[in-house]
Amino acid sequence: MATLEDLKEKVRSLRTEFQQALAQAQDLGLLEQIRVRFTGRKSELTQLLRSLKDLPPESRREAGELLNTLKEEFLSALQQKRQELEAKAVQRLDLTLPARPLTWGTLHLLTLTLKEILEIFAGMGFTIEEGPNIEWDHYNFEALNIPKYHPARETQSTFFITDEMLLRTHTSPVQVRVMERKSPPLRFVAPGRVFRVDPFDASHAPAFFQMEGLYVDRHVTFAELKGTLEAFLRQFFGEETKVRFVPSHFPFTEPSAEVLILWRGAQGREQWLEVLGCGMVHPNVFRAVGYDPQEWKGFAFGFGIERLAMVKYGVPDIRWFTENDLRFLKGARR
Numbered sequence: 001m002a003t004l005e006d007l008k009e010k011v012r013s014l015r016t017e018f019q020q021a022l023a024q025a026q027d028l029g030l031l032e033q034i035r036v037r038f039t040g041r042k043s044e045l046t047q048l049l050r051s052l053k054d055l056p057p058e059s060r061r062e063a064g065e066l067l068n069t070l071k072e073e074f075l076s077a078l079q080q081k082r083q084e085l086e087a088k089a090v091q092r093l094d095l096t097l098p099a100r101p102l103t104w105g106t107l108h109l110l111t112l113t114l115k116e117i118l119e120i121f122a123g124m125g126f127t128i129e130e131g132p133n134i135e136w137d138h139y140n141f142e143a144l145n146i147p148k149y150h151p152a153r154e155t156q157s158t159f160f161i162t163d164e165m166l167l168r169t170h171t172s173p174v175q176v177r178v179m180e181r182k183s184p185p186l187r188f189v190a191p192g193r194v195f196r197v198d199p200f201d202a203s204h205a206p207a208f209f210q211m212e213g214l215y216v217d218r219h220v221t222f223a224e225l226k227g228t229l230e231a232f233l234r235q236f237f238g239e240e241t242k243v244r245f246v247p248s249h250f251p252f253t254e255p256s257a258e259v260l261i262l263w264r265g266a267q268g269r270e271q272w273l274e275v276l277g278c279g280m281v282h283p284n285v286f287r288a289v290g291y292d293p294q295e296w297k298g299f300a301f302g303f304g305i306e307r308l309a310m311v312k313y314g315v316p317d318i319r320w321f322t323e324n325d326l327r328f329l330k331g332a333r334r
């Protein structure tokens, strides 16, 4: 570059070239190429700035001003174009596209089972009651005809908080609490957590769910107990289910029975499985709540909710209910 005139000519043509190139830039990638080409280290503009020192001293100042103005022009035009392109990129987001599918949760198998069971009992006119997890000795044992010397009170099988307070070992105390509060006739089920000092293995858990049932009226018979429980078990496990009652013992019922169903397990082998405890309410329980045992009769039953779910849905290990393994929660392991 020899003269100031040459330089002015050069600036003019660079400006035109730049403006044409910029008008073509459709995206940020092309814009970056233009920036490098016109203002980068190897650009003509940068070369010209470097060669300013070769100009005759009297024209150096004016030439410097010319080139620097051009550079600023380029940079601010690039900046503005960048903002335009970015704004357009946002507009290109198609807001009408369908949203990504949500991953829905599912109800826990225990919740599903509980709902199933409650619906069956609701259909037979049972209402729902609840009692506290932390219970007085009186409700958990004493009023249920389990006196102080009874082996069921062994500390190994019970979480005591004080001598008189414990984590309930069954839902039967709800029988007593409801009878104390309400007068007969009564017909309710009472689901809830129970606690026992048990190992945590495939078939035991220190905390699990039970459901209690109580029916009290003037003329309640063992035949009604059988009919009610058979109807429940057939609705829950299937109409063809065979049900068997065998004599048993609970301090708060007399007579007492265990209920078994004939069930085809995973290996296809049929087996009698114990699923329920029940019996006619013991007169001492009625006495403890101030009901006259001559006037009132009743039946009671209780069962483990996990246990019923395990049998029906083929769950081999009670720990699966609390492990939160997604394969189990999504139903893939049943």
Ligand code: PHE
Residues within 6 Å of the ligand: 169, 170, 171, 172, 212, 213, 250, 253, 277, 278, 279, 300, 301, 302, 303
């Ligand atoms: N409470 C008893 C248990 O936990 C079950 C039961 C309830 C038995 C009601 C008879 C009547 O094993």
